[in-house]
Amino acid sequence: MKHCICAQITPPGQAAIAVIRCSGKDSIALVARHFRPARKLLNAASHTLVWGTFYSLDGIPLDEVLLSVFKAPQSYTGEDVVEISCHGNPDLCDRILGSLLQNMKLANPGEFTLRAYLNGKMDLSQAEAVNDLITAATSKAEAAALMQIKGYLGRHLQSLLSQLSEARLRCELAIDFADQDLPSIDGQDLVNRINSLISDADALYCEGQHSRKIREGVRICLAGAPNAGKSSLFNAFLKHNRAIVSPHPGTTRDYLEESFSLSGFPIVLYDTAGLREAAQEIEAEGISRTRHLMLEADLILYLYEDEKDLVDLQELSSKCIYVSSKADLKPEQILPEGHLACSVKTEHGLDALSEAILNRLKLPQEVLYRPLVTNARHLAALKRCLDALFSARQAIENGAGYEFIAFDLKAASSALEDILGVISSDDLLNQIFSGFCIGK
Numbered sequence: 001m002k003h004c005i006c007a008q009i010t011p012p013g014q015a016a017i018a019v020i021r022c023s024g025k026d027s028i029a030l031v032a033r034h035f036r037p038a039r040k041l042l043n044a045a046s047h048t049l050v051w052g053t054f055y056s057l058d059g060i061p062l063d064e065v066l067l068s069v070f071k072a073p074q075s076y077t078g079e080d081v082v083e084i085s086c087h088g089n090p091d092l093c094d095r096i097l098g099s100l101l102q103n104m105k106l107a108n109p110g111e112f113t114l115r116a117y118l119n120g121k122m123d124l125s126q127a128e129a130v131n132d133l134i135t136a137a138t139s140k141a142e143a144a145a146l147m148q149i150k151g152y153l154g155r156h157l158q159s160l161l162s163q164l165s166e167a168r169l170r171c172e173l174a175i176d177f178a179d180q181d182l183p184s185i186d187g188q189d190l191v192n193r194i195n196s197l198i199s200d201a202d203a204l205y206c207e208g209q210h211s212r213k214i215r216e217g218v219r220i221c222l223a224g225a226p227n228a229g230k231s232s233l234f235n236a237f238l239k240h241n242r243a244i245v246s247p248h249p250g251t252t253r254d255y256l257e258e259s260f261s262l263s264g265f266p267i268v269l270y271d272t273a274g275l276r277e278a279a280q281e282i283e284a285e286g287i288s289r290t291r292h293l294m295l296e297a298d299l300i301l302y303l304y305e306d307e308k309d310l311v312d313l314q315e316l317s318s319k320c321i322y323v324s325s326k327a328d329l330k331p332e333q334i335l336p337e338g339h340l341a342c343s344v345k346t347e348h349g350l351d352a353l354s355e356a357i358l359n360r361l362k363l364p365q366e367v368l369y370r371p372l373v374t375n376a377r378h379l380a381a382l383k384r385c386l387d388a389l390f391s392a393r394q395a396i397e398n399g400a401g402y403e404f405i406a407f408d409l410k411a412a413s414s415a416l417e418d419i420l421g422v423i424s425s426d427d428l429l430n431q432i433f434s435g436f437c438i439g440k
């Protein structure tokens with residue numbers, strides 16, 4: 001039988017209130033051993049509060065507490081749950097938890113959510129989204145995670161899965177009745193079904209690739225000649241003086257990395273050493289890192305004070321916004337097509353630059369109201385599903401037997417089932433849930 005588990009679900013440290021959650025078949029009876037009036041707890045209806053005193057097992061009163069009672073299956077974990085709200089003194093919480101641990105086990109990270117998943121309260125994609133929501137750094141990332149918790153993605157995948165089964169069923173019928181003189185299945189119909197599955201899965205995958213940026217942050221690299229004003233712009237975006245700004249070229253030798261939110265989207269901004277030849281050793285190393293960061297970035301802001309500092313970025317130019325910096329010093333300037341001008345000093349052009357960044361990245365505001373695959377594990381599974389579907393379509397085109405097509409369709413289904421956790425190995429579950437915080 002499964003143990004009752006407990007853990008503090010509020011952050012450690014002093015607070016007005018701390019909450020300890022207990023979950024398991026016997027949780028109500030086990031907490032009642034510590035609680036007066038015990039009978040009130042034992043008789044409590046689900047979703048009610050019970051007020052009383054919490055005692056250690058040897059009868060010493062520890063605190064006045066408020067218990068929230070949730071009965072299976074109407075609880076977070078799907079088991080009987082008691083949440084103990086006590087006073088938020090860390091020492092006191094330890095003593096309450098210590099008493100409970102005489103009959104219960106301390107929950108592992110993510111174990112409450114793991115139980116919720118195992119008890120069918122949510123599919124695996126929803127369970128993972130719980131952690132995404134807790135760790136989301138910006139409002140857009142929160143919205144995407146919440147959509148997933150609410151099950152939008154799960155329902156969408158379920159519908160793909162049932163279309164896949166339908167197509168597979170047709171193949172299997174064709175295999176089973178191959179030796180009988182029945183009309184063979186409609187090949188064109190099967191191709192149509194597979195094509196429609198491909199376009200659906202492909203849209204989900206492509207949007208997902210794009211939206212991963214919502215989770216992980218868009219990487220923007222500031223580049224340009226030394227002294228172009230990169231560190232100043234870096235500080236302006238972060239709204240504090242993180243990077244050293246100096247009139248001496250070559251001050252920023254290593255790179256700096258900071259995150260901030262741009263209209264709710266997470267951005268990881270890199271301030272780099274300026275690109276110039278003939279640098280000292282350390283600076284040269286900085287420059288080679290700059291090149292690397294420019295390659296990896298989703299977007300490059302290339303700053304220049306003077307047009308003579310513009311360099312040909314070749315293949316990188318497609319992900320580059322050219323910014324003429326220190327515009328306050330160049331009131332008469334005529335900008336090349338597509339370039340922006342800004343001044344950190346007067347703040348002129350900074351809003352337009354932010355807007356240009358958002359436009360360029362085509363961050364999908366509206367996509368948030370549709371199911372999104374933002375999790376790397378899910379994206380990889382979706383890719384496996386797509387590959388299997390391509391292979392099925394190829395098999396039909398090659399005139400391969402239906403057993404080959406059925407095999408590919410089966411592989412496509414199990415890739416989607418991996419996302420939902422229809423069947424999942426203990427290893428996978430451990431890997432996923434160990435990334436959670438204790439108490440979730």
Ligand SMILES: Nc1nc2c(ncn2[C@@H]2O[C@H](COP(=O)(O)OP(=O)(O)O)[C@@H](O)[C@H]2O)c(=O)[nH]1
Nearest residue numbers: 227228229230231232245246247326343344345
């Ligand atoms: N007038 C003016 N000076 C600026 C502006 N931005 C940066 N500077 C100055 O240009 C110099 C180099 O700036 P910095 O940000 O360190 O450039 P970096 O080498 O590209 O990081 C410093 O003296 C800054 O004060 C601006 O918008 N207007």
Ligand SMILES: [Mg+2]
Nearest residue numbers: 230231251252
């Ligand atoms: Mg600098």
